[in-house]
Amino acid sequence: KKLLLIDVDCGTDDAQAIMMAIAAPNVHILGITCVEGNTPLDNVCKNVLRVLQLCNRLDIPVFCGADKPILGEAINASDFHGTDGLGDVPDPTAPGLELIQKEHAVSALNRIVSKHPEQISLVATGPLTNLALAVRMDSTFPKKLKTLYIMGGNMESRGNTTACGEFNFLADPEAAHVVLNEFTCKTYIATWEHSCRSKLPWEWYDQWVKRGTKKSDFIKKIYAHSMQYSRNNEKENKALVAGPGFVSCDAYAMAAAIDESTVTSVIDCAVTVEMCGKFTRGMMVLDLIDSLKKKNKALIMNGCDLEKFKTLMEALIK
């Protein structure tokens, strides 16, 4: 089985990515680390536990990590994900924070990868703060990973939070900079534009959440707010990349980790992130002409096998 670590800022699409990994028979999840992002860190931890309870997988250890970016103040995405990060439909039976491991997420990342050097795939679906701190704690962290899958950044300067800033990179550009510049393992990046171009039709989404399973009911409930938000935006033609449809950003990075053949095309180049620009802070920069002379290149996902992706999405609600 593929060994997986998942670093999340658990909002609605992170929840789906976790459920996708749990449903995949070829994957063994070693732990889930939490980072402040879509919602404050306590909510992130609670949301992960809630998802694990739904899937009867509270045996997976959950670790609490960074509650702030490397510099500056945290931003969140409550307008999309709801104030609790999961669409504001609380579950009174959800487990409490006492189930979170005592060990800090950054220590846990280093400990776990040291135990399985070059065997672990790490999927990061939030700001990259924990990963940046992990490499500062132990500079050998990146080379002990097998593959890194990131949801974040943009390949054509389109933002979803500011004009040029995609949420995960904008939430901690310094951390993104450390990861993009210091991680030497094979690294896939599912950008904002890639996610938008891999949308599924709304008709597909509408029947997907109506399957009547416990998990499809959960998705329907937590997504009610954000999907209405997306559909309203589409009507106003706001931030519309590649036409209407359902986009679940974090699920594309997870799908790639579970089945690399969901990625049908990549752009192989060095990347970095803008940290200073007045309008461009957080924007990912593709060095297509190799001007930075960087050794470590990233694989920018540039095509998704939607039939295979749908199969993984179907599996997660069963």
Ligand code: BDR
């Ligand atoms: C990313 O930002 C978050 O709101 C989503 O969970 C996803 O990780 C998309 O830009």
